[in-house]
Amino acid sequence: MPARRRNVRVRAFAKINLTLRVLGVRADGYHEVRTTFQSIALHDTLTFAAAPGAFRIECDDPACPTDPTNLVWQAAERMWRAARRRGAPRDLVVRIEKRIPMQAGLGGGSSDAAATLRALAALWSVRMSRDRMRSIASELGADVPFFFEGGTALGLERGNLVVPLPDASASWVVLVIPGFGVSTREAYGWFDRDRRAEERVKTSLTAETAETAEKKIPSRARAEREAISGAASAGNDLQVSVSRRHPDIARLVGALGRQGASHAALSGSGSAVFGLFGSRRAAAAAARAATGRTCRTLLTRTLDRVRYARLARPRSG
Secondary structure, eight states: OOOOOSEEEEEEEEEEEEEEEEEEEOTTSSEEEEEEEEEEEEEEEEEEEEEEEEOEEEESOTTSOOSTTSHHHHHHHHHHHHTTOOSSOEEEEEEEEOOSOTTSSSOHHHHHHHHHHHHHHHHTTOOOOHHHHHHHHHHHOTTGGGGGTOSEEEEETTTTEEEEOOOOOOOEEEEEEESSOOOHHHHHHHHHHHHHHHHHHHHHHHTSOHHHHHHHSOHHHHHHHHHHHHHHHHTBTTHHHHHHHOTHHHHHHHHHHHTTOSEEEEOTTSSOEEEEESSHHHHHHHHHHHOBTTEEEEEEEBOOHHHHHHHTSOEEO
């Protein structure tokens, strides 16, 4: 009989959103989205080790919460119950080597949660169907299910319905991380506020001819309306609203484009901006150009589905 695992180590990879469309607000209060996820090689590393006493989380980043607000904690609680164990999780310590920036739209917390479910299923010998595992993942967060798929995938509904797509062409990725974070709640709140303002403009246009109304709209409002309509070509519907509150976002996206990125945009709700490049040399040059006093850059690569599955597999030791 094989020896029982005493510790498990697993990588939790980041993602970028190649596209993000916000289609409206659902009856449950969440937003209906259509997004294209893409795995990248940047990752956290989580080690799950047997240790007597209460369950605890340790992290090398002091900004990372180590209490029940961390999705790792919540994932451990769910897997503990799935293992039919009583009370609260115990006799386990989770050590997180944090490399994915927080509040950056890169899915670090969600990926850590998915990695926890995979690792504890192995550590505690929990047998669970694929559908059940993804159902638990969806309860933890809208994009957690993606991290059981990896590669390039379409996210529907809240982003939790994941449909695999043919892997996008391999690219080098420049991530630019501003000195501020953006919470998901903030970004969607700004988007809703801007959309309501845009609807008021459209309503006023129905009361008179477009030409007459156009003259009455302040130049700033016209510019903002044009920016909103141009968001479709940017690929991320949240980008304009976030850029209005943080103008550095638009500046960084433009700078990556001028450096030759084949595609540059805000990832998710931000604050990270990414640019895709065909060669490491071009990506490294763009990263050097983007580095400044108010932001930092990371250079990484996209991961296809096969490589993601191999590298994200929990391992003993």
